[in-house]
Amino acid sequence: MRLFLILLLLPSLLFAELLLEITKGSENPFRIAIIPFQGTSNSVNTIVEVFNNDLIRTGEFYVLEEEMLLSIPKTVEEINPSEWKLLNIDFIVLGEVLNEENSGLKATYEIYDVNKKAKIRSSTVYGIPGKLRQLSHYISDGVYESITGMKGISTTKILYVNEIRNNSDSNYILYIADADGANEQVLLKSTEPIISPAWSPDSKKIAYVSFETGMAKVFIQDIGTGERELVLTNDNQISSPAWSPDGKLLSLTLYQDGNAEIYILNLKNKNLTRLTKHYSIDTESSWSPNGTKILFTSGRSGAPQLYEIDLTKLNTKPSRLTFEGNYNAKGSYLPNNEGIIFVHRSSNQFQIALKYFNENFIRPLTESKMDESPSVSPNGNVIVYAITDELSGMIAGVTLSGATFVLPATNGKVREPAWSGFLR
Amino acid sequence: MQTRVNYLQASFFSFLIHAALFLYLIGFFYSDKQLRPILSKPVNVSIIVEEISAKKTKELKTLKPNLEKVKPALASIKTNNISDVPKISSQGSITNLQDLINQESEFLDTSLLENEINQFSILIINLIEAAWIKPKNIQDNLICDIKIKTNSQGRIVDINLINSSGNIRFDNSALQAVKRVETFSFFNKITKKTYEDVFKNIVISFNPSR
Amino acid sequence: MTSNNKLIFSYSFIGLFIASCSSVQVTEEAVYEDSIQSIEVSSKRAESSTPTESKAVLANATVYFEFDSFNLSSRSIQALKSITMLMQDNSEIEITIAGHADERGTREYNLALGQRRAESVADYIELKGISRSRLTVKSYGEEMPMTQGSNERSWARNRRAEIN
Numbered sequence: 001m002r003l004f005l006i007l008l009l010l011p012s013l014l015f016a017e018l019l020l021e022i023t024k025g026s027e028n029p030f031r032i033a034i035i036p037f038q039g040t041s042n043s044v045n046t047i048v049e050v051f052n053n054d055l056i057r058t059g060e061f062y063v064l065e066e067e068m069l070l071s072i073p074k075t076v077e078e079i080n081p082s083e084w085k086l087l088n089i090d091f092i093v094l095g096e097v098l099n100e101e102n103s104g105l106k107a108t109y110e111i112y113d114v115n116k117k118a119k120i121r122s123s124t125v126y127g128i129p130g131k132l133r134q135l136s137h138y139i140s141d142g143v144y145e146s147i148t149g150m151k152g153i154s155t156t157k158i159l160y161v162n163e164i165r166n167n168s169d170s171n172y173i174l175y176i177a178d179a180d181g182a183n184e185q186v187l188l189k190s191t192e193p194i195i196s197p198a199w200s201p202d203s204k205k206i207a208y209v210s211f212e213t214g215m216a217k218v219f220i221q222d223i224g225t226g227e228r229e230l231v232l233t234n235d236n237q238i239s240s241p242a243w244s245p246d247g248k249l250l251s252l253t254l255y256q257d258g259n260a261e262i263y264i265l266n267l268k269n270k271n272l273t274r275l276t277k278h279y280s281i282d283t284e285s286s287w288s289p290n291g292t293k294i295l296f297t298s299g300r301s302g303a304p305q306l307y308e309i310d311l312t313k314l315n316t317k318p319s320r321l322t323f324e325g326n327y328n329a330k331g332s333y334l335p336n337n338e339g340i341i342f343v344h345r346s347s348n349q350f351q352i353a354l355k356y357f358n359e360n361f362i363r364p365l366t367e368s369k370m371d372e373s374p375s376v377s378p379n380g381n382v383i384v385y386a387i388t389d390e391l392s393g394m395i396a397g398v399t400l401s402g403a404t405f406v407l408p409a410t411n412g413k414v415r416e417p418a419w420s421g422f423l424r
Numbered sequence: 425m426q427t428r429v430n431y432l433q434a435s436f437f438s439f440l441i442h443a444a445l446f447l448y449l450i451g452f453f454y455s456d457k458q459l460r461p462i463l464s465k466p467v468n469v470s471i472i473v474e475e476i477s478a479k480k481t482k483e484l485k486t487l488k489p490n491l492e493k494v495k496p497a498l499a500s501i502k503t504n505n506i507s508d509v510p511k512i513s514s515q516g517s518i519t520n521l522q523d524l525i526n527q528e529s530e531f532l533d534t535s536l537l538e539n540e541i542n543q544f545s546i547l548i549i550n551l552i553e554a555a556w557i558k559p560k561n562i563q564d565n566l567i568c569d570i571k572i573k574t575n576s577q578g579r580i581v582d583i584n585l586i587n588s589s590g591n592i593r594f595d596n597s598a599l600q601a602v603k604r605v606e607t608f609s610f611f612n613k614i615t616k617k618t619y620e621d622v623f624k625n626i627v628i629s630f631n632p633s634r
Numbered sequence: 635m636t637s638n639n640k641l642i643f644s645y646s647f648i649g650l651f652i653a654s655c656s657s658v659q660v661t662e663e664a665v666y667e668d669s670i671q672s673i674e675v676s677s678k679r680a681e682s683s684t685p686t687e688s689k690a691v692l693a694n695a696t697v698y699f700e701f702d703s704f705n706l707s708s709r710s711i712q713a714l715k716s717i718t719m720l721m722q723d724n725s726e727i728e729i730t731i732a733g734h735a736d737e738r739g740t741r742e743y744n745l746a747l748g749q750r751r752a753e754s755v756a757d758y759i760e761l762k763g764i765s766r767s768r769l770t771v772k773s774y775g776e777e778m779p780m781t782q783g784s785n786e787r788s789w790a791r792n793r794r795a796e797i798n
Contacts, residue, residue: 017571018541019627020549023634025556025601060557115555116606119658126664134665146659149600150593176670189674193777195741204668209745212675215772216745226671237749237772240742253746255773258753260746281746297743303702304743330740336592343740350738356563358590363561370784372740380592388737390784400561400593416741424666606657 029401030147032091033064033084035072037107039097047097047107047136053180054140054154058381059403061147064089076110081117089114093143097135105129109139111146121146133182141424153179153377157420158384159187159197159206160395164412174208176223179377179419181395181407187221195416200243203420207231207241207250218252232265232272242285251275251285251294262296275309276318286332295321295340297329306331306342322355324362330373335380341365343372352385352398365398375419386415449612450577540614541622547610548626556601558632559593566594567631570602574626576619578611586627598630695797697755698790701736704750706758714755717797718762730770731755732796736789737776748773751795 034052037044055061064087073079079092095109105127113120123142127135134155141152156179164171174188174197188194192211199206200220207220216237221228231250232238240253240262250265254272260283262275276282280300287294294309298318303326307318322328327345334341334354344353344362352366352374365383374385384397384407393413396406569587572580583602588595614623695717697710706714721727733748733755752771760766781788 017625017627018545018622019629020545021634022549022552022556022598022601022628022630023632024553025558025597025630025632026554027558027560030557113604116604121659121661123659123661123663125662128665128667131665131667134667138663138665142661147600149596149603185670186672187670189672190677191675192677193774195745195775195777210675211774211777212677214677216775221673222671224669224671226673228673237745239745253742255746255749255771259750281743281750283746284740284742297740299702299743304739327739329743338591345739354561356591359563365561370738390782400559402560424663 029060029062030091031062031064031087031089032093032143032147033069033087033089035069035092035094036066037095037097037109038074039107040099043097043099043105043132046132047095047139050133050136050180050182051140051143054137054152055144057180057397057399057403057405058144058152059399059401060144060381076112076119079112081114084114091143091147095139099129105132105135107135107139109142111143133178137178137180138424150381151379151422153379153382153419153422155179155424156378156422157203158375158395159199159416159418159420160386160414161194161197161416162410162412162414163193163393174206184410187223196240197416197418198241198243199418199420201245201247201421203423207243209239209241218250220250231267232270240283240285242287244287245289245291251287253283253285262294275314284330288333289335289337295331295333297331303327304329306340322362323360328353332374332376334376335378338380341374341376341383343374352383354400365400366396366404368396371396373416375417377419378421384417384419386417388413388415537618540618544610544614544623548608551605551608552601552628555604556630557597559591559597562591562594565633566591567629567633568595568598570598570628570630572602572626572628574608574611574619574624576611576616578608580606580608587629589630594630598628601630602628697751697795697797699751699793699795701738701789701793702747704733704747704754706754710755711758714758718759718764721759721764721768722762725768728768728770730772730798732778732798733771733773734778734780734792734794734796735773735776736792737779737784738789739776741775741777745773745775745777748775748795751793755795755797 032055034048037048052063055063068087070083070087071080073092073094076094084092090113092112092114093109094112095107098106106124107127108122108124110119111121112118121142125135125138125142137154140154144150144152144154157176158179159174159176162173162175164173169191172190172192172194173186174194175184176187177184187206188208188210190210190212194211195209197206197208204224205220205222207218209216210219216239218231218238218241219228220231231241231252234256236254236256238252238254242251244250248267250267252263252265253260254263259279260281261277262282262285264273264275265271275285275294276296276298278298278300280298281304282296282298282300284297285294286296292311294311296307296309296318297304298307301320305320306322306328307320309318310316321331321340322342325344325346327343327350329343331340331342339354339356341352341354344351344364346364349369350371351364351368352371354363354365355361366385368387370388372386372388374383376383381401382397382399384395387394387396392409393415394406394409395414395417396404398404566589567587568585568589571584571586573582575581580602583599585595585599611619611623695713697706697713699705717729721729731752733750733752735744735747749771752773756766756769756771759769776792779788779792780794781791
């Protein structure tokens with residue numbers, strides 16, 4: 001083990017600081033054991049299963065299989081740390097579920113750090129009777145946050161479109177579901193295509209393109225009330241909606257100029273500001289996390305590539321961000337503005353890729369042939385996207401920590417997932 | 425009657441011993457009067473530097489004027505060899521001998537101190553490295569600096585990210601590693617002065633590209 | 635016994651102190667979930683107002699394109715000639731040009747590509763003296779493929795502009 005040590009010891013009058021350098025760490029996931037919760041078996045089984053899967057899908061945890069548990073401590077005091085050290089376990093979660101008629105649904109859990117030999121968290125979550133999965137997601141997020149220090153996404157939601165064909169007809173359904181694909185509910189059902197679903201920043205409204213009037217138009221729908229409105233009425237198509245981070249503006253693609261151009265609509269006074277003026281296709285606008293820049297796809301170099309416009313310098317030309325490959329599109333920003341994720345084509349395969357702003361190369365994240373519409377989780381760690389092939393479409397996910405998962409398959413062709421913001 | 429008295433005495437002594445243990449643990453007995461003599465000169469320590477990155481060079485540059493003060497003093501001790509030491513005259517001048525002994529013992533103490541600091545620093549680094557789960561898919565050459573303040577029992581009482589790496593997952597993993605360690609239980613082995621001078625404020629630099 | 639009690643007391647004193655060495659995070663929260671409303675819509679397609687006779691001529695009017703392109707080939711232009719003549723002769727005829735794209739690539743880009751293809755057709759027809767107001771130009775992107783299939787043959791058949 002090499003040791004790099006810099007000692008600066010100054011005369012005691014001056015402020016002295018020891019500087020130590022850390023050069024190694026582990027790349028393994030956190031190893032956690034979930035002790036089967038106490039409580040009525042039905043509730044407990046669902047909760048532990050959902051909780052288990054939530055943690056595994058983050059790609060940052062290894063959850064010990066139940067068969068490998070050496071003991072079933074009922075309280076933190078019953079834990080024998082040396083026993084767990086044998087299994088190389090870092091954390092243990094114990095809990096209890098109460099599902100009473102009179103007192104409602106409640107779960108308590110504790111997290112024990114094996115290396116520290118101490119309890120690090122004690123939490124209570126009050127659930128909604130009948131909503132066991134929601135309760136489990138709150139528990140997963142709590143455990144995730146305590147151990148990783150990052151905000152969890154088990155309690156977030158996703159939107160996606162499903163197309164179900166009956167002979168020559170199709171039904172298009174816009175769904176909202178939990179981040180794990182469960183609890184699917186219909187937001188919009190139509191006989192005409194629905195594309196480009198997008199969340200408002202407060203996750204209470206959605207925008208999407210619907211062909212119900214005969215051509216592509218953008219609607220905003222309130223999730224809770226179902227109220228819909230057309231964002232703009234004109235004789236031409238409108239598509240590709242994206243909300244500004246403050247929720248006041250909506251960027252759109254308008255076709256009134258003879259080709260696709262990006263505009264910004266002020267949702268309050270309905271003023272339109274034009275952003276692009278080029279004879280090529282300019283579409284798929286997406287806002288930077290602080291709302292000062294817009295990322296979009298443009299065909300101006302001959303093939304679709306990603307460009308960025310600085311909204312504070314509207315007179316300057318958009319700057320090009322992608323130079324590798326001959327198709328880079330549907331870009332969006334990582335929530336911490338460190339880079340972008342997008343669809344990238346190299347040698348005839350469409351994949352999801354990541355590019356950090358301070359690097360000049362692309363990092364492919366997925367490996368199938370027809371991957372599209374990536375959407376990143378609000379904590380920036382997980383990306384969902386659609387895998388399509390001849391027969392079906394599915395939603396899959398990849399984490400920046402290197403794990404992959406597929407959401408349970410539904411009937412039909414599922415596509416265009418969009419990840420909500422934090423809901424907790 | 426007598427046996428009872430014996431029991432009382434025994435339990436009293438036992439209590440004294442336990443109280444003493446307890447008070448030792450909380451540092452009641454530490455005082456400025458340490459085992460080593462008070463040094464009259466600034467402590468001179470050899471600086472071990474293999475490679476300094478740009479950031480560190482900047483830091484060093486601001487601290488350079490102070491280093492300059494230290495170096496000559498260091499040089500003066502290091503270049504002292506037997507021939508430079510004032511010889512003991514035939515009269516057996518005691519003051520000279522005393523100087524010689526003082527200088528030698530100072531020199532020894534310095535190395536002892538150095539070793540001690542090295543030892544404990546290694547322990548700190550090991551603990552943090554064992555707790556650090558590095559994120560994957562991050563850029564190369566990321567560095568983040570975290571400043572911590574400890575109390576004399578080794579508990580980290582303040583954590584501050586003073587230099588971000590630019591990647592939030594990296595910064596976060598580093599902060600989490602420090603939080604996870606939380607306490608350096610071996611601080612009870614560090615002398616109070618060393619703790620105050622060296623281990624009270626520590627900057628931890630995460631630099632996996634090294 | 636007094637000595638034992640004293641021992642226990644002093645041990646627990648130390649024990650308490652050691653236990654307080656690490657911090658425990660204590661939280662309490664309640665699950666919150668918003669209600670969700672479901673909406674169903676049916677399409678409201680505009681009726682075509684072209685006389686039945688001309689509909690027979692137009693029914694087969696489809697123009698094809700190369701990948702990622704919206705240029706009209708000479709073959710396409712030939713196909714469009716009959717339509718322009720029909721429209722020149724019958725000033726009440728209005729048409730809808732719908733552009734399409736194959737499934738490769740992103741949906742919005744394909745929607746724009748389909749639009750651009752339809753525009754190419756519309757531009758040509760306009761050049762022939764037909765007023766733009768008689769043309770409705772729109773795109774379905776990759777949403778309404780002529781053929782299902784992930785191969786070049788299917789894709790080629792889907793890269794089209796349909797005139798009705």
